[in-house]
Amino acid sequence: MEGAAAPRGRSSEREGTASDGRAADGPQEQTGAEQPSRGRAAPDRLCAEAVELAREAAEQAAHPHPLGAYLGLVTEADRLVTHLFESREPGYPGWRWGVTVTRAARARYVTVDEVALTPGPDALLAPDWVPWSKRLRPGDMGPGDLLPTEGDDPRLEAGFVSDAPETEPAEVASELGLGRPRVLAWVGLQDAADRWEEHYGPRTPMAQAAPASCVSCGFLLPMAGALRQAFGVCANEFSPADGHVVSLAYGCGGHSEAAVMPEPQVPAPPVIDHLGADPL
Numbered sequence: 001m002e003g004a005a006a007p008r009g010r011s012s013e014r015e016g017t018a019s020d021g022r023a024a025d026g027p028q029e030q031t032g033a034e035q036p037s038r039g040r041a042a043p044d045r046l047c048a049e050a051v052e053l054a055r056e057a058a059e060q061a062a063h064p065h066p067l068g069a070y071l072g073l074v075t076e077a078d079r080l081v082t083h084l085f086e087s088r089e090p091g092y093p094g095w096r097w098g099v100t101v102t103r104a105a106r107a108r109y110v111t112v113d114e115v116a117l118t119p120g121p122d123a124l125l126a127p128d129w130v131p132w133s134k135r136l137r138p139g140d141m142g143p144g145d146l147l148p149t150e151g152d153d154p155r156l157e158a159g160f161v162s163d164a165p166e167t168e169p170a171e172v173a174s175e176l177g178l179g180r181p182r183v184l185a186w187v188g189l190q191d192a193a194d195r196w197e198e199h200y201g202p203r204t205p206m207a208q209a210a211p212a213s214c215v216s217c218g219f220l221l222p223m224a225g226a227l228r229q230a231f232g233v234c235a236n237e238f239s240p241a242d243g244h245v246v247s248l249a250y251g252c253g254g255h256s257e258a259a260v261m262p263e264p265q266v267p268a269p270p271v272i273d274h275l276g277a278d279p280l
């Protein structure tokens, strides 16, 4: 469907006069005619009377589909009026043919300036266009896909690229963001923390029913970086959070100390009497 910003339209050099007695079709007699708008109290009389001229132009533009009823006029400016006709174009419910007519100052002749298919108030329109970057959802990316980040992505901030990284201990350099042009900014950290907390945080049903929290669990792998005091990675293959970042306040029934298995009882060795004999 064509959008409102690019209406189907055709300009015309058609010329006519409104002084031929056809004002009976004028907008004043149309039921439900549009009110003059855009601050113009009254349309130019000759332009307003040029309904048949506008209809003829609209019929040519709408061909081979028939033209619908006359809907009224809109005053665009001095000696500039748009006549509106109902469209019967398939697939365009609620759209209207708008024929803009005008005349030069002190001229009797009205000419057609433009013909365009435009949406009415109840027109069926395509939804607003949304850039792909705003439509992306987690999980949309597949193998081989590239996801570019904007230069001013608020989740990232400038890192520090050292001229002599080998002089720094590797783990310290990594913590400081050495060697990376950009590192997570506060916004990015906060977003990540919110997401992780939503899925593996203390308010989840699993955590609410857990015997203890991750902070005391032997399966918790500590993280490096700014979020290490709030998050870690679960490494219990039987936990639903295995391989995921979990809040230290999260927890599950697989907590390493929650239910330690008791040592199995080892039966005592049998006593064999070598001296006596059981009577048969």
Ligand code: SF4
Pocket (backbone or CB within 6 Å): 212, 213, 214, 217, 218, 219, 220, 233, 234, 235, 236, 239, 241, 242, 246, 250, 251, 252, 253, 254, 255, 256
């Ligand atoms: S096993 Fe459960 S309690 Fe332990 S780290 Fe994983 S999620 Fe936390």
